[in-house]
Amino acid sequence: MTTEPVIRDADDGDIAAIVALNTSEVRHTSPMDEDRARQLASLSAHLRVATLDGRVVAFLLAMRAGAHYSNDNFGWFAARYRDFLYVDRIVVDAAVQGHRLGSALYGDLFAFARAAGIPCITCEFNVVPPNEPSRLFHARHGFVEAGRQWLDDGRKQVSMQIAELA
Numbered sequence: 474m475t476t477e478p479v480i481r482d483a484d485d486g487d488i489a490a491i492v493a494l495n496t497s498e499v500r501h502t503s504p505m506d507e508d509r510a511r512q513l514a515s516l517s518a519h520l521r522v523a524t525l526d527g528r529v530v531a532f533l534l535a536m537r538a539g540a541h542y543s544n545d546n547f548g549w550f551a552a553r554y555r556d557f558l559y560v561d562r563i564v565v566d567a568a569v570q571g572h573r574l575g576s577a578l579y580g581d582l583f584a585f586a587r588a589a590g591i592p593c594i595t596c597e598f599n600v601v602p603p604n605e606p607s608r609l610f611h612a613r614h615g616f617v618e619a620g621r622q623w624l625d626d627g628r629k630q631v632s633m634q635i636a637e638l639a
Contacts, residue, residue, distance in 0.1 A: 476526055478574055480581050483520040483532060485511075490529035491522070494564045501604055502562045516540050518558060519585055523565075523574045531565040533578040537591065549622055549633055550595045557635075558586050560596035579614050587638055594636045595619075601630035608632070 483491065488510050495505045505513070514520050518537035522529045536542050536559045538551060547559050560582070565574050586594055596616065598607035616634040623630050 478523045478525050478530070478572070478577060480521055480523050480577060483514065483522045483529075487522050487529050487532075488514070491532050494529070494532060494566060495562065497567065498564045501599065501607065502564065513542075513561065516542050517561075519582060521578060521581055523578055525569065530569045531563070531574040531578060533563040533582060534561045535559060535582060535594075536561055545622070545624055546597045546631065546633070549620070550635075553619070554593065554595070554635075556592055558582065558591050558594045560594065563596075575610060576614070583614075583636075583638065592638055594638070596634050597631040598634065599629060600632045611636075 488507050492505055492507055492510050495502055495510070513534055516536055517534050518540070519533070519535040521533050523531040536547060538554065538556045538559075540547070542559075542561075544561070547561070550557055550559055563575055563578060582594065594616075596611065598604045598611060600608075600621065611634050615636045617636070618632050619635045620633045621630055622633065
């Protein structure tokens with residue numbers, strides 16, 4: 474890396490880069506075009522990007538409990554927890570993985586949640602098919618399994634994760 478990463482709020486000018494990053498990792502996320510990205514941004518409580526040399530190389534999108542977000546995983550948490558932040562997706566450009574940008578985005582998210590008095594952060598990752606890097610990443614950040622659910626007509630199983638904030 475030639476410069477230190479900058480983490481900042483995403484803006485409309487970042488949408489194309491966010492969509493391109495999401496597309497590069499769609500096997501671990503869900504598809505998203507520019508219209509969908511703008512819709513999710515409008516529902517989000519926290520949409521931040523990490524940039525290097527002015528280029529968006531990572532993003533994190535999170536919804537807060539009570540958002541009007543129709544999503545099976547968000548709904549699973551909403552049925553069980555009164556207040557939370559749900560990480561809908563975090564994506565880091567493969568060319569800069571290993572530079573701790575995901576950890577920096579999570580540190581930023583945890584600080585946001587603490588400042589807002591949000592008691593926990595939730596997310597999920599695939600266990601069928603397995604996403605071992607995501608499992609290890611989330612374990613390093615204090616996430617533990619709260620349950621599992623099958624999606625996509627039984628083609629995918631996800632581990633429902635929660636990190637309690639102290």
